[in-house]
Amino acid sequence: MSSQVKLDNISLSHSPADPAGSAGTPSLIAYLAYVVPVALLLYSLFSPTNLRHIPTEGASSLPLLSYIGVRDYLRDAKGVLQRGYTKHKGKVFKVAFTDRWLVVVTGKKLVDELQRLPDDAVSFVEAAGDLSAIRYTFGERIIQDPYHVPIIRTHLTKHLAPMFSDIYDEVSAAFDELIPRTGDEWVSVHAIKVIRSIVARASNRAFVGLPLCRNTAFLDTAIDFTVDVAKARVFLALFPEVLKPLAVKMIKSIDTRVQECMQHLRPFIDERMRFAEELGDDWSDKPSDMLQWIIDEVKTRDSSAEEVVRMILLMNFAAIFTSSNSFTYALYHLAASPEFAAPLREEIEAVVAEDGWTKISMGKMWRLDSFLRESQRYNGINPVSVMRKAMKSFTLSDGTYIPKGTTLVTPALATHFDSDNYVNPTVFDPFRYVREKEQDMSAVKHQFVTTSPEYVSFGHGKHACPGRFFAANELKCMMAYVVVNYDVKLEKEGVLPKNVHTATSIAPNPEARVFFRRRKPSAA
Known part of the structure; x- marks a missing residue:
């Protein structure tokens, strides 16, 4: 029913x-x-978060054309993430989500580097609050005091x-x-x-x-x-x-x-x-x-x-x-x-x-x-894992600059099917x-x-x-x-x-x- x-x-x-x-x-x-x-x-x-220097998977990073990327991600997140992973493995790329860009981190070295960053640099709770909407469905308190x-x-x-x-x-x-x-x-x-x-x-x-x-x-x-x-x-x-x-x-x-x-x-x-x-x-x-x-x-x-x-x-x-x-x-x-x-x-x-x-x-x-x-x-x-939000600007070991406020993830299935x-x-x-x-x-x-x-x-x-x-x-x-x-x-x-x-x-x-x-x- x-x-x-x-x-x-x-x-x-x-x-x-x-x-x-x-x-x-x-x-x-x-x-x-x-x-x-x-x-x-x-x-x-x-937005103060300028990500134009990061390659885009799906359509374009230009303001209105990026909507095509949103449509593609909504219809086929698995395919979009897999194509980006294949092209940029070991590096980063970005995909357009409905309310933000997702910066996708790939490869063992960068994924391990991401999870090792201290909490004052990247926050899992803040990223989960944004991507899972728990700050709205459960309240801001769950973010501030988990x-x-x-x-x-x-x-x-x-x-x-x-x-x-x-x-x-x-x-x-x-x-x-x-x-x-x-x-x-x-x-x-x-x-x-x-x-x-x-x-x-x-x-x-x-x-x-x-x-x-x-x-x-x-x-x-x-x-x-x-x-x-x-x-x-x-x-x-x-x-x-x-x-x-x-x-x-x-x-x-x-x-x-x-x-x-x-x-x-x-x-x-x-x-x-x-x-x-x-x-x-x-x-x-x-x-x-x-x-x-x-x-x-x-x-x-x-x-x-x-x-x-x-x-x-x-x-x-x-x-x-x-x-x-x-x-x-x-x-x-x-x-x-x-x-x-x-x-x-x-x-x-x-x-x-x-x-x-x-x-x-x-x-x-x-x-x-x-x-x-x-x-x-x-x-x-989930399509993505190892979610983090940049609490301050920093540069990854491959030279990629990550501005404060950026949401970072890793693609789960693409990683598991490598x-x-x-x-x-x-x-x-x-x-x-x-x-x-x-x-x-x-x-x-x-x-x-x-x-x-390799298992996220x-x-x-x-x-x-x-x-x-x-x-x-x-x-x-x-x-x-x-x-x-x-x-x-x-x-x-x-x-x-x-x-x-x-x-x-x-x-x-x-x-x-x-x-x-x-x-x-x-x-x-």
């Missing part, structure tokens, strides 16, 4: 399986045709081992409920929709715990919020910076979701705050979950319960949007190539027989780890990293969560995704459960569903269905 969200006079149509929305409505086409060129003209004429990042890096990562049994319990319960047992019959499943629900349940088992992680109304709100924020990012990208504060006022759905979530979370927040007031900050049975860690931080900032709710929703957006896409990619590969299942199942069953369903066992599943890393490399999460970085890069090779590990015996170099200038799915360097350790364990738990408990296939056997590419995201095919058949209980 499709739905339509009206943003005052601007209507963006989408289906629940299509968080990117649609850029094809007449009102948006008219907007792109008239407003964006004028905005780019003004930006080019008056206190959620150390919570993820320390508390969440530290508690992965004791949390894992709960995550596994939720994964198994969710799969059993959402993909029912039907004997030897195949069950058709709308993949992205069901996977989104399972990811939401498993993630919120760690975020808010039982019983809320199984509250359908709460989960629907979290998923709807994720879709709304993804749509808002696309919508806000169409406006120049000066108009974004006005444009965001046209988006009513995000605040509505916050208020809906308040109804579910407020009783739990009030109860925990009351316990802390009556029993002290370290009362017995104090929960160790994301909700509690955020409450503790919010209390030190004298903020409100609404701040706690907004941060929980931010955690849900990050978890649901990326993890459900990542898992769906991998599920499509497994269903398209059933021969991958046997070696994965052999490894998983052997490890589980020895260590059970634990975080330790996840760390021993090298074939599974390789399979998921390869899926991430092959499909991608034959200098990978053997047969256009081939999906599920166990490529197992072989590489066996060759150099590196303990961490080829792991799913390890970043490098999670970014790279000190600002790489802090939640990737949680995500990796959650995804491995889910895929291991599927491999052991189900056979899977596609409607069209062997035909991998095509991904959907936009200027701001890469997503798995939103309509594809996967057939599941429960395996014999003795194999579970």
Whole structure:
């Protein structure tokens, strides 16, 4: 079923399986045709960020002609970035986005140089605030005080081992409920929709715990919020910076979701705050979950319960949007190539027989780890990665002058499909990293969560995704459960569903269905 969200006079149509929305409505086409060129003209004429010395990929850097480049990037970001990468590998080039130029840094040397620059020279948070529009959808405070990042890096990562049994319990319960047992019959499943629900349940088992992680109304709100924020990012990208504060006022759905979530979370927040007031900050049975860690931080900032709710929703957006896409990619590969299942199942069953369903066992599943890393490399999460904003002017080692205010990125797929970085890069090779590990015996170099200038799915360097350790364990738990408990296939056997590419995201095919058949209980 499709739905339509009206943003005052601007209507963006989408289906629940299509968080990117649609850029094809007449009102948006008219907007792109008239407003964006004028905005780019003004930006080019008056912006202090002069980038004419940097080569342009797509059309021209001249004020109005650059709009052709915007159109090309919106239609085919993957192709534009690949062409620029091929021409300028090891150097930099720029592409026209709707509200700014993106300076694209390529090659191992420059990408590594970019991620090593100090925070007073380049800022990841500022770049993410601009490109992901989080400064408008979540507020400027999240840019100035991103206190959620150390919570993820320390508390969440530290508690992965004791949390894992709960995550596994939720994964198994969710799969059993959402993909029912039907004997030897195949069950058709709308993949992205069901996977989104399972990811939401498993993630919120760690975020808010039982019983809320199984509250359908709460989960629907979290998923709807994720879709709304993804749509808002696309919508806000169409406006120049000066108009974004006005444009965001046209988006009513995000605040509505916050208020809906308040109804579910407020009783739990009030109860925990009351316990802390009556029993002290370290009362017995104090929960160790994301909700509690955020409450503790919010209390030190004298903020409100609404701040706690907004941060929980931010955690849900990050978890649901990326993890459900990542898992769906991998599920499509497994269903398209059933021969991958046997070696994965052999490894998983052997490890589980020895260590059970634990975080330790996840760390021993090298074939599974390789399979998921390869899926991430092959499909991608975003067109660009390693985002940084220049906080002052500087010059790269190749002599390129970068003015203050410049947004810098690296092209993810072009990097991952470079034959200098990978053997047969256009081939999906599920166990490529197992072989590489066996060759150099590196303990961490080829792991799913390890970043490098050649593997930028999670970014790279000190600002790489802090939640990737949680995500990796959650995804491995889910895929291991599927491999052991189900056979899977596609409607069209062997035909991998095509991904959907936009200027701001890469997503798995939103309509594809996967057939599941429960395996014999003795194999579970």
